[in-house]
Amino acid sequence: MKRLDKIVNMKNTCAAYGDFNGMHRGHLKIITELVAQAKKRGMKSVVISRPAKEEILTNEDEKAYFLERAGVDVLISCENEPDLLEQAIQTIGAKVLVVGENHKNLENVKVTANNAGIEVIICEPEKEDQQIITTAIVKKALIDCNFEKVTSLLGHPYIIIGKVVHGKALGRTVGMPTANLDTCETKLKPPSGVYATSIYVDEEHLKAMTNIGKRPSVDNFDYVTIEAFILDFDRDIYGRELVLEVQRFVRGVEKFNSLEEVQQQVQKDIQKVRDFLAA
Structure with missing residues (x-):
C-alpha cells in the first residue's frame, strides 16, 4: 500500500474519506466495500484520512496497518486540506465514493457527488446490541476496561x-x-x-x-x-x-x-x- 501526506493527481479511483478514528466495525465495513468495488471496476482504492488532533483511538500508522491488510491501494493522510470531498472529486479522479449512512455530511456528499457525476455507495452502520457503533462507544468500553466489548465493537x-x-x-x-x-x-x-x-x-x-x-x-x-x-x-x-x-x-x-x-x-x-x- 502506498502512503501519501497530501492529495495528488490520480485517475479512475474509488475513494472513501473521513477521520476513521477508531477503525471499528463500521469503518471496516466501509473499507471492505471500498476494496470490493474498486476491484470489481478495475480502479484503485483510495482512503483519504483526516488525522484528528484530539485524543485518538487509532493513529495514522495504525490506520495503515488495518488498511493494508484490507487490500487498500493508497492511504492519503492530510491534516490541512480545506475540503476533502472537493479535493477527492477534482484531484484524485474519484469515480465512486463509499460513505457510511450515518456520515455527518451525507446529504452534502450526495449532492456534491451527483453534481459531478460521481456514484455514491452508502454503507449501513454496524450495530452492537441494537446500537450503532461509534468511536465514542468504543472509548467508553476502553475506559471501563471492558476489553471483550472493545474487541467486539472494533472487530479486532x-x-x-x-x-x-x-x-x-x-x-x-x-x-x-x-x-x-x-x-x-x-x-x-x-x-x-x-x-x-x-x-x-x-x-x-x-x-x-x-x-x-x-x-x-x-x-x-x-x-x-x-x-x-x-x-x-x-x-x-x-x-x-x-x-x-x-x-x-x-x-x-x-x-x-x-x-x-x-x-x-x-x-x-x-x-x-x-x-x-x-x-
Missing part, C-alpha cells in the same frame, strides 16, 4: 503500534526486562494497570504482560509508560516496531512497600496472563 483487539525504545532498565531489578513502547502523545491509552497482551514483531506472535501507566513502586516520575514483559523471550528488539494487542485487564496500579512484594506480585500477574492467553 485494541492495538498500540510503536517502536521499542530504551527505558531505565528498572524491570531488570525484579527479574523481568521489559520492552518500552513509544507511541504518539495523542494515542488514547487504556487506564493504568497490568494487561494480558499479544505482541507481533515482524508477524511473529508473542505473549506478554504489559504495564501501562505510572510506576509508584519504582519511581516518582509523572508520566505514563507502556512496558511489555514478553514471556519466554530474550532477544534484543530495540528500535524495532511492535504491534501490541490489548487482550485482558489483569489488575490496577498498586504501590508495594518492598522489592520482594513487587517480585511476588509480578509472578502472580505472569501466571494470570498465561492463563488468560491460553484460554
